[in-house]
Amino acid sequence: MSCFRFYRRDPQNKDEELGEAIRMTHRQLKDDKHLNGPTHRLLLLGPVGSGKSTLFKQVKMLPGSWFNGASQRTSEVQKVRNSLKEAIENVLVAMSTLHPHAELANPKNQFSIDYILGTRNQHNFSFPPEFFEHAKALWDDEGMCSCCDRCMQAGLLDHSCYFLDKINTIRKPNYKPKPKDIFHCHLHIPRIFDAKFQMDEVNFHMLYPNGLCYINGVWAEILKNFSAIIFMVDSSSYDQNFMGTNRLQEALNIFRSLWCRCPHPSLVFLFFNKQDLLAEKVLSGTSKFEDHFPEFAHYTTPDGVVPEPGEDPCVIRAKYFIHDKFLSVTSAGGNEDSHCYPQFTCAMDHSNIQWVFSECTQLVLRSVKERDAPRREPSFK
Numbered sequence: 008m009s010c011f012r013f014y015r016r017d018p019q020n021k022d023e024e025l026g027e028a029i030r031m032t033h034r035q036l037k038d039d040k041h042l043n044g045p046t047h048r049l050l051l052l053g054p055v056g057s058g059k060s061t062l063f064k065q066v067k068m069l070p071g072s073w074f075n076g077a078s079q080r081t082s083e084v085q086k087v088r089n090s091l092k093e094a095i096e097n098v099l100v101a102m103s104t105l106h107p108h109a110e111l112a113n114p115k116n117q118f119s120i121d122y123i124l125g126t127r128n129q130h131n132f133s134f135p136p137e138f139f140e141h142a143k144a145l146w147d148d149e150g151m152c153s154c155c156d157r158c159m160q161a162g163l164l165d166h167s168c169y170f171l172d173k174i175n176t177i178r179k180p181n182y183k184p185k186p187k188d189i190f191h192c193h194l195h196i197p198r199i200f201d202a203k204f205q206m207d208e209v210n211f212h213m214l215y216p217n218g219l220c221y222i223n224g225v226w227a228e229i230l231k232n233f234s235a236i237i238f239m240v241d242s243s244s245y246d247q248n249f250m251g252t253n254r255l256q257e258a259l260n261i262f263r264s265l266w267c268r269c270p271h272p273s274l275v276f277l278f279f280n281k282q283d284l285l286a287e288k289v290l291s292g293t294s295k296f297e298d299h300f301p302e303f304a305h306y307t308t309p310d311g312v313v314p315e316p317g318e319d320p321c322v323i324r325a326k327y328f329i330h331d332k333f334l335s336v337t338s339a340g341g342n343e344d345s346h347c348y349p350q351f352t353c354a355m356d357h358s359n360i361q362w363v364f365s366e367c368t369q370l371v372l373r374s375v376k377e378r379d380a381p382r383r384e385p386s387f388k
């Protein structure tokens with residue numbers, strides 16, 4: 008699970024490792040070039056939990072993707088079960104690390120905890136029926152459930168409940184994952200994922216370094232190898248804290264640091280993701296934006312904004328507040344010849360991502376053309 012994995016990181020070494028892995032991938036890409044023709048490389052970045060894995064899975068399902076095969080689906084059963092296992096293990100770890108400690112409501116379920124924790128680190132775990140029995144017994148325990156709620160409120164275990172609520176479905180011998188199950192499923196090793204796809208007969212190769220810590224040294228060197236960078240933001244995270252920092256503010260800090268280090272000129276797509284969750288939160292009125300960003304109280308939606316059909320004005324105001332905050336980084340100066348394009352996305356929605364990608368790939372093509380013709384003034388910013 009994202010946040011616990013984050014705690015376990017050894018940032019300096021991991022980033023060096025990751026940098027080396029990306030450099031190797033580039034060498035490989037150069038060798039492949041004569042086989043597949045020119046390829047535009049996209050790098051997917053973003054803070055923990057912003058939706059990178061989900062977007063990546065959508066890309067793998069785009070028409071023309073190299074991963075767009077029926078055989079992929081069968082191995083998804085194991086992935087979903089692994090995600091269930093990871094979810095329950097992480098709640099169990101959280102039970103002993105939270106303060107105050109979370110306790111089992113039924114002490115007899117300690118046997119199930121011992122069983123589940125005893126299966127940790129077993130590769131290719133076969134998921135015997137007793138695994139699901141123990142998982143179910145624990146999920147039915149009120150102590151464990153309330154621990155999960157506490158973790159969710161802290162923004163720690165966002166995938167867990169989804170799988171734990173579906174134990175009875177996932178355990179069935181003839182279980183076939185639904186697309187939603189796959190989207191919730193966390194991508195595991197290897198640390199760098201890549202997907203190739205074609206749009207308008209142009210090759211794209213997207214790299215996604217899972218778990219990249221944003222250490223400065225690696226960035227500048229890596230970034231220059233890409234035609235465009237996609238930076239994802241969890242727009243609904245405005246009311247969440249992680250290790251004492253507001254998650255949206257943290258995303259903004261990371262983006263600012265990325266923008267400063269981008270080689271000139273760069274093309275950056277800023278995906279304001281989880282628009283559905285943002286709308287839900289704003290409309291429910293339970294979590295006020297101004298409680299977390301006081302300047303929101305004086306913010307007014309800019310003139311000329313074109314709303315989506317049926318979009319509520321409060322939602323529009325919140326989403327453009329975030330939009331303007333991030334765009335102020337790019338208009339602050341210092342990287343004038345780079346271009347940043349914002350997009351409002353919902354990575355769970357395949358048609359939205361398909362549309363967004365067709366827009367972005369057109370912009371990549373335009374930008375590359377203009378880069379190759381340096382004497383012409385770029386016609387967009």
Ligand SMILES: Nc1nc2c(ncn2[C@@H]2O[C@H](COP(=O)(O)OP(=O)(O)OP(=O)(O)O)[C@@H](O)[C@H]2O)c(=O)[nH]1
Nearest residue numbers: 009055056057058059060061190191281353354355
């Ligand atoms: N409702 C909604 N949920 C989303 C959206 N995008 C991602 N999610 C969910 O948000 C959670 C985190 O998404 P991931 O794709 O795992 O995020 P990530 O950036 O890969 O996270 P790390 O690998 O931990 O850095 C998952 O439970 C996703 O199902 C979205 O647009 N809408």
Ligand SMILES: [Mg+2]
Nearest residue numbers: 059060194217
């Ligand atoms: Mg991920």
